[in-house]
Amino acid sequence: MAESQQSHTEIHVGGASPYDVVLGRGLAERLPSILGERTERVALLYAAELAEQAQPVLDALVPHYDVLGLGLPEGEDAKTSAVAEGCWDALGEKGFTRSDAIVTFGGGATTDLGGFVAATWLRGVRVVHVPTTLLAMVDAAVGGKTGINTAAGKNLVGAFHEPAGVLCDLDLLRSLPREELVAGLGEVVKCGFIADPEILRFVESTDPASLTAESPVLTELVERAVRVKVDVVVADLKETGGADGHPGREILNYGHTLGHAVEKHSGYAIRHGEAVAVGCVYAAELARLAGLLPDEVAARHREAFARVGLPVSVSGAGAEAGFDDLIGAMRVDKKARGSQLRFLVLTGVAEPMILAGPDEALLRAAFEAVA
Ligand SMILES: NC(=O)c1ccc[n+]([C@@H]2O[C@H](COP(=O)([O-])OP(=O)(O)OC[C@H]3O[C@@H](n4cnc5c(N)ncnc54)[C@H](O)[C@@H]3O)[C@@H](O)[C@H]2O)c1
Ligand SMILES: O=C(O)C(=O)C[C@@H](O)[C@H](O)[C@H](O)COP(=O)(O)O
Numbered sequence: 001m002a003e004s005q006q007s008h009t010e011i012h013v014g015g016a017s018p019y020d021v022v023l024g025r026g027l028a029e030r031l032p033s034i035l036g037e038r039t040e041r042v043a044l045l046y047a048a049e050l051a052e053q054a055q056p057v058l059d060a061l062v063p064h065y066d067v068l069g070l071g072l073p074e075g076e077d078a079k080t081s082a083v084a085e086g087c088w089d090a091l092g093e094k095g096f097t098r099s100d101a102i103v104t105f106g107g108g109a110t111t112d113l114g115g116f117v118a119a120t121w122l123r124g125v126r127v128v129h130v131p132t133t134l135l136a137m138v139d140a141a142v143g144g145k146t147g148i149n150t151a152a153g154k155n156l157v158g159a160f161h162e163p164a165g166v167l168c169d170l171d172l173l174r175s176l177p178r179e180e181l182v183a184g185l186g187e188v189v190k191c192g193f194i195a196d197p198e199i200l201r202f203v204e205s206t207d208p209a210s211l212t213a214e215s216p217v218l219t220e221l222v223e224r225a226v227r228v229k230v231d232v233v234v235a236d237l238k239e240t241g242g243a244d245g246h247p248g249r250e251i252l253n254y255g256h257t258l259g260h261a262v263e264k265h266s267g268y269a270i271r272h273g274e275a276v277a278v279g280c281v282y283a284a285e286l287a288r289l290a291g292l293l294p295d296e297v298a299a300r301h302r303e304a305f306a307r308v309g310l311p312v313s314v315s316g317a318g319a320e321a322g323f324d325d326l327i328g329a330m331r332v333d334k335k336a337r338g339s340q341l342r343f344l345v346l347t348g349v350a351e352p353m354i355l356a357g358p359d360e361a362l363l364r365a366a367f368e369a370v371a
């Protein structure tokens with residue numbers, strides 16, 4: 001066995017449907033032990049452009065199961081009702097039963113779509129995610145949020161459906177384009193601000209160019225970000241709120257109110273992680289202008305995201321959007337209640353709170369700071 005296959009880290013996700021997130025290298029051979037012997041058929045839902053990288057997964061499945069391979073459109077184009085319907089039809093033709101299972105292989109768009117198909121087929125079959133982007137490893141594949149987009153906005157249809165396992169094979173990041181890796185760092189830095197200041201210290205003291213698939217610091221960042229996510233979802237899987245007034249799972253949505261609106265306005269040309277970076281800077285400006293967040297912590301947001309190569313303004317992300325172009329999409333954010341917008345903001349690093357119903361003048365003023 002190659003050395004890279006020997007060491008791995010298992011992060012247990014407790015709760016009603018427990019599973020493990022495995023971080024390591026060369027992990028495809030673990031799939032049969034997760035899926036078990038009662039599974040007859042496996043549908044491999046993979047980003048079609050990654051067919052070559054998916055071969056080890058296919059090789060690990062074919063000796064044990066009747067495998068149905070379904071190539072999906074690239075990126076966000078996979079997250080549509082039409083693609084989900086195509087998958088349902090294929091599962092129906094194959095006679096997929098509740099003891100059969102889905103494996104996803106791709107970035108967050110693939111795990112979101114594949115997780116949604118698994119959540120809805122027969123009202124729920126098992127799914128194992130094999131994320132292939134940094135963003136999907138640290139965020140999308142973990143925690144059970146699945147979904148697709150609609151004309152009104154991002155992730156507006158979906159379900160909570162926890163995976164039976166997650167295999168984060170860091171070797172897969174070798175083929176990931178640099179800008180996609182950088183986009184994934186957006187969610188990692190977000191985790192630093194909402195929960196783990198050590199992540200910020202690593203980012204601030206490391207040459208960002210050295211953060212490659214082989215980098216031990218990147219491995220450390222992946223593990224830390226996954227632990228942040230796991231701790232949050234174990235405490236509040238369905239985003240109903242935490243104990244003692246803590247916002248619970250909504251903390252993972254830091255930066256997403258503006259971020260999702262920017263993505264939608266760009267026709268999903270702007271990467272999710274890039275939009276989240278701008279959205280976090282916006283949320284920091286909102287909190288600063290509301291007198292909740294010290295100036296230096298707001299400035300630290302700009303520095304940390306910019307340091308790793310992420311945009312810190314809407315125009316810097318390549319979007320030509322003003323406040324009035326975005327406010328409509330912000331209103332369908334899942335944190336909104338009726339006509340009241342709610343923002344996850346910070347009063348300091350790892351000190352989250354909900355800012356409910358801020359004045360439009362404040363929302364506009366904060367926007368000027370990221371326009
Ligand atoms: N469910 C959740 O909790 C959650 C969390 C965060 C983000 N998301 C969702 O995840 C999506 C973003 O995910 P993403 O950033 O992974 O983008 P993505 O899935 O769109 O992938 C980005 C691009 O990288 C390519 N790619 C993927 N892996 C590759 C590899 N190893 N080598 C070469 N190319 C590769 C993809 O084919 C695609 O073209 C968004 O839709 C976002 O809403 C969901
Ligand atoms: O897991 C969560 O909870 C998150 O909010 C993580 C986000 O990074 C992720 O982008 C998620 O898909 C956003 O969900 P949504 O509920 O705002 O659609």
Ligand SMILES: [Zn+2]
Binds near residue numbers: 139187256272276
């Ligand atoms: Zn996100």
